[in-house]
Amino acid sequence: MNKWKRGSWLVTICATLLIASACGNGNSNTSNSGSNGNPSAGNTESASPTTAEETKQTDTKPEGKVTITYWNGFSGSDRPVLESLVKKFNESQDEIQVKMEIMNWDVLYQKLTTATASGQGPDFIAFGPENIAKYADLGVIAPVDDFYANNMIDTSLLPKGYDQLLHYKDHFIGFPMNYFAHALYYNKNMVKAAGLDPAKPPTTWDEMADWAVKMTDTKKGQYGMTISSSWVYLPQMIWANGGDVIDYSNKTSLINKPEAVEAIKYWADLAINKKVSPAPNSDNLKMFASGKLGMMYDGPWMSPQFKAAKVDYGIALMPAGPAKQVTFGSGLSMHLTNKGAKDENVKNAVYKFAQWWFEKDTQKEWSTKIGFPPVRTDLAGDPEILAANPDLDIFMKSADIGQPWLVGISNSSKILTEVFQKYFDQILLKKIRCAKHA
Template sequence: MKKLIATLAVVAGAAAALTGCSASGGSSSSDHIDLTFWHGYTEADGKVLDTIVDDFNKSQKQITIKTTTKTWAVIGDTLLPALSAKKGPDIVALPAENLPVYAAKGAFAKLDDFYASDATKQASLNPRAVEMEKVDGSYYGVPTGFVPLSVIYNKGLFAKAGITEFPKTWDEWVADAKKLTIDENGDGTPEQYGLALPDHATVGNGVWASLFYGNGGELVKNGTSALDSTENAQTLKFWSDAVINGHISPTGLDGVGSDKLFSSGKAAMEIGGPWMAGVATENKIDYGIAGIPAGPKGQAASAIGISAAVTAQADSAKKAAAEKFFTYFFTKEVATKWSLGSGWPPLRTDIPASAVAENPVVAALTAISGTARPLLPGVANSVDVLSAVDEATQKSLAGGDASALLKTASGQVQQALDGK
C-alpha cells in the first residue's frame, strides 16, 4: 500500500487534470457509448458479474460495457498510471478501503447526483454500505460488495465437546473456546484450539475493529483517533487474557495462519469472510456460520467492502451511462442474482434472507448483515491506521500492557490521519 500511495503522489497532477477533463461536454446524447470496466472478481463471482453486464448491454441499445478481469493487486498497481496515460477504465471496482485514497487525488468522479436520483432513493440500499462510499462529504463510488465478518465453526468439534448452541456473548464465547481447547499431553501447547484469533495481518484488521465495536469502542471518530479509550483497553485486555491465560488461541497468529489452523481441523472457530465456507468444504469440514457474539455493549462486526467508481477519465456522457448501469445493477432482480452468484449478502435491505435461501452461506450472512459496519470509511491513510492497530494488538497478546500500547498506537493513528 505504501507503494500505491507513492504512485498516487507521482501521478496526482495527472489525476487532477483528468478531473478537469471530465467536466467537458463529451459525446452527444444520441451517440453510442462504450465503457470499459475493470474488476477483480476472479472466481465464479466474476462470471456472474460479466453475465450481468452482458444482460445490461442487451437490455438497451445505447450503451455497451466491456469488462476486463484483473486481480485486485494488479488494479492497485496499474490504475493510476493507466489513467495518467488516458488508457484507464471508465468504471473500476476495488477494495472499499482504497476508494478514499484515489478520491483524495482526484482520480474519481463525484456521484452525488446518482444518490440524489429517485431510482437510487427507492432502491433501499444498505445505508452502512453506502456510508463507505463517502469521502469529504461527497460520494465517489457505489457498493458492489458489503459483508460482515462472521464466525465459521466446526460442527463436528462442537458436538464432541457437547456444545449444542453457538455462544451469544463474549463470556459464553470464551467459555466454549476453553472447552474446545485440548492439550492432551499437558505441555502447554494445545493440539486443538477453541479459536483461531489472529493478532496481526488479518482481513484488513477488521477482526479487532469488530471486537472494539462490541464494547462500544472505535478506531477513528470524526477524523480523530479514538483508539486510546477505556473501552478499547478493556477489550484488548479481555482478549489478551483469554489467549495468554486461557490458551484458547496461539499467539503471534496472522490471518494466513488462522485460516490454516481452521482448515486443518486444529481450531474449532475462526473469524473471517464468506470465502472460508469454500475452504471448509474443500477440507470436508461440516461447518456453520454465525454472527460474532455480542460484547458488553452489543453485537457488531466490521465489514469487508468492494466499491465501483467512475474514473475521472470518463466524460459527462460516459459518467451518465455508468450511472444507468449502476441503477440497473441495484434493481431487485439483478441485486438478488448478484448476491447469489457472488456469495455476499444483498446490497438492498428489502431482499430478505428467504429470497437467497438457495445459498445457505448467503442466507446466513444476510441474517446478520445488520451488524455490519464499514471499516474506516473516508479515511485515506487507512493502511497506516491499521498498521498502528496491528502493532498494539500483537504486542498485547504477547504480554504487553494494553493501555500503554493503545496510547502509543493512538498517537500513530492521529499522525496518519493528519497526513504526517
C-alpha cells in the same frame, strides 16, 4: 464483563503512531488479498489462484452505442459471473456497451496510476473502501451527487453502514457493488466433543469465551478459537465494548480510551492466560478444517472452502459484547472516474449501468452465483438465494449489525500493518508490556 486472570498484560496500541497515520498524506499501500479487492475479504473462494495477466471482454461496439470502459479485479471464481452479467446488460438494451477489463488488483492499481497521469484509463472502476480517499484526493474519481439526487436507487435498501462507503468529504463518491459481513463459524464436531450444544451457539462474549476454554486442549494442539491480529478482529472487539478506533470528525485516535483498552485486554488475556488461541499467523483455515480450531469469525467466502473440506460446521451471528452486538461489514463500490465524468453521455451511461446493477434480478443472480449476500436488504430471506446457499441467511442478517471502518482515511493500510497487526501480534507473543490507558 467476565474478569479473566489479567497477569501484567495491559494493552494500548501506540496511539501516537495511529494519529500520525490517520492524518497522513494519502500515500497508502493498498492491500490486495483477494478477487473482490478488499483486504479482509479474500474472494468468493479465497484459495482460487489469480493471474497478473489482464483479461478483456472482446465485445465489438455496435453502431450507435455509447461505449463505457470498466476496470475491476474480479479475477477469481467470480470473474465469469461478472462477465456473464455484463454481457446480459449489453444485450438488454441498444444504447450502452460496457467494455470491461479484468486484471489482478496489483496490476489494476499500477495501470490506474499510469493511465490517469496520461489522461487515459477507465470511465468507471470498482475497488474497496480503503482506496476511496486516496483516489478521490488524487482526482481519479469524481463525485456523483446527481445520481442520488435523481433517486436512481433507493438508498434505504442498503445494509447498515454501507452509506459510509459511498461518501467522501460531504459528497457521494460511488455506487454500491457488493456487500459482505462477518459471522461466527464453529466446528460442530469439536463443539459436541466438548459437551456443548451446536444448536445453541454462543450469543455473548462470555458464552463464546466459555466455549473457547472448553474446546481447548493444548496437549493435542487443539484450540477453542482464533484471536488474531487481523485488521477486522480488533475493531469488532472495540466496537462491541462501546469504543471505537478513530474519531472520524477530527482524525484523532480513540484506541487508548477505556472501552478500547478493556476490550483488547479481555481477548488478549484469554489468549495468553487461557491459551484458547493458536499462535498469531497460524493457518486458521487448515486448523478449522482438520478439527483443531473450534471457532473463527470470517466472511461468506469461507463457506465454499469448508464445504470442499467436508467440515461439519455451523454459522451464527457475532456474539454480543458488553455494549452491543456488532460485526465487521463492508463491500466494494463502483466509481465514476474524472475521465468518465467529462463526457455527459458517458457519465449517464455509467449511471444507467449502476442503476441496473442494483436491480433485484441482477443482485439475485450475482448473489446466488458468487455466494455473497446481495447489496439490497429487501432480498434478505429470499427463497431462491437461500435455496442456492443456505449459509447466506446468517450473512444477510449480519447486515443489520454490520459496521465498516477506516473509511475516508488515506493511510488505512499503514494503520493496519504498522499499528494494529504489528503491536497486537507482539502482545500475543508476550514481546511487549504496555502502558495503561489514558
